[in-house]
Structures are given as C-alpha cells and as structure tokens.
Amino acid sequence: xxxxxxxxxxxxxxxxxxxxxxxxxxxxxxxxxxxxxxxxxxxxxxxxxxxxxxxxxxxxxxxxxxxxxxxxxxxxxxxxxxxxxxxxxxxxxxxxxxxxxxxxxxxxxxxxxxxxxxxxxxxxxxxxxxxxxxxxxxxxxxxxxxxxxxxxxxxxxxxxxxxxxxxxxxxxxxxxxxxxxxxxxxxxxxxxxxxxxxxxxxxxxxxxxxxxxxxxxxxx
Numbered sequence: 001x002x003x004x005x006x007x008x009x010x011x012x013x014x015x016x017x018x019x020x021x022x023x024x025x026x027x028x029x030x031x032x033x034x035x036x037x038x039x040x041x042x043x044x045x046x047x048x049x050x051x052x053x054x055x056x057x058x059x060x061x062x063x064x065x066x067x068x069x070x071x072x073x074x075x076x077x078x079x080x081x082x083x084x085x086x087x088x089x090x091x092x093x094x095x096x097x098x099x100x101x102x103x104x105x106x107x108x109x110x111x112x113x114x115x116x117x118x119x120x121x122x123x124x125x126x127x128x129x130x131x132x133x134x135x136x137x138x139x140x141x142x143x144x145x146x147x148x149x150x151x152x153x154x155x156x157x158x159x160x161x162x163x164x165x166x167x168x169x170x171x172x173x174x175x176x177x178x179x180x181x182x183x184x185x186x187x188x189x190x191x192x193x194x195x196x197x198x199x200x201x202x203x204x205x206x207x208x209x210x211x212x213x214x215x216x217x218x219x220x
Contacts, residue, residue, distance in 0.1 A: 006052030007073035
C-alpha cells in the first residue's frame with residue numbers, strides 16, 4: 001500500500017518503521033525539522049518537512065495515489081483538517097486519525113473520518129474487560145460506525161472452546177483477527193484450535209455483535 005503519515009511523534013515514528021518493515025511505501029510529513037532528520041536517519045521512508053494541513057505538502061507526498069492517510073499529530077484540529085483534505089481534495093479512500101481529546105471523537109465521525117482512534121477509550125475498555133469474561137468489548141468502530149473491532153475472553157464453558165476455527169460458523173460479515181494466548185499473539189487459521197481463556201479479537205458489523213457474543217460465550 002501507499003501510505004502517508006502526518007506527524008512524526010512517537011506514534012508516527014513507530015508506525016513508519018513498522019509499515020516500512022512490512023514492505024509498504026510510506027511517506028511522512030512533519031513540521032519539526034529535527035524530527036524529520038531523526039526519521040530520515042532511521043527509516044527508509046520518504047520524509048517531507050512541512051505542514052500536513054497545507055495542500056502543497058500533501059500533493060508533494062503523493063496524496064493523489066495514497067491508499068491511506070493517517071493523521072497522528074498531537075492536535076485534533078490538524079488531524080481533522082488533514083483527513084478532510086485527503087478525502088475531499090485528493091479522493092483518498094481511507095483516512096485514519098488520532099483523537100487526542102475523547103470529547104472530539106463524535107466530530108471526527110460526523111465529518112467523515114473513516115477510523116478515528118481514541119486511545120483513551122480503547123485502553124479504558126480493555127481495563128473494564130478484565131472485570132468480566134462474558135463481556136464483548138468494542139475496541140474501535142470504523143466505516144462511520146458500521147463496523148467494529150471487538151474483543152472477548154473465551155470462558156471455560158464456551159461452546160467453541162476446543163474446536164478448530166474451520167468448524168465454527170461465524171455470523172455474516174464477521175472475521176477472527178487474532179488470538180492472544182498466554183501473552184503470545186496467534187493468527188487464527190483453519191486448523192487453529194480455540195481454547196478457554198483465549199483472548200479473541202474479531203471484526204464484525206455492528207448488528208451482529210450480539211450474535212458473535214452468543215457464539216463465544218453461549219446462551220446469556
């Protein structure tokens with residue numbers, strides 16, 4: 001994929017390193033010259049010193065051919081402007097934006113940001129999840145609230161415990177993304193056997209969240 005990241009703070013920097021290592025083409029835009037020099041020294045990404053809210057820097061970064069634009073600066077207003085410019089002026093299919101103030105998340109959704117990421121909300125929900133094994137926790141919603149990334153711990157009496165993934169019929173428009181088992185991350189495959197206490201992450205459409213929960217934990 002061709003990915004533009006605006007903001008070379010810690011999130012932008014490590015995103016750039018990870019995505020570049022995964023063979024994606026990454027261009028990063030950053031106002032701070034010193035941060036630009038640090039990224040240029042330690043990654044293979046193209047680095048542009050400039051303001052991502054300025055059309056000319058997005059154009060220089062190749063926004064017309066970008067698959068994704070990720071705005072991860074420390075300023076919500078900048079992240080929103082960058083996302084809107086990417087969508088409206090360059091026709092970028094997918095925008096991802098960091099939400100620094102949780103009170104602003106609804107604004108990002110209303111103004112068409114595909115994936116507004118509120119780290120505070122995600123961490124809070126992960127903490128709350130530890131209270132109960134029977135809760136399906138929505139980590140993130142995207143596609144204007146129609147899809148959700150969800151997480152649940154399989155209880156000992158789960159109807160899918162000790163079954164292979166290929167034996168399980170998920171609700172429509174749902175997919176298993178990952179399994180965390182004993183601190184190890186597993187990518188589920190057809191013959192992967194699910195176990196009690198597995199931490200499951202899945203993507204589903206919003207209307208099927210309850211069906212997915214029933215599949216994971218049984219009758220409620």
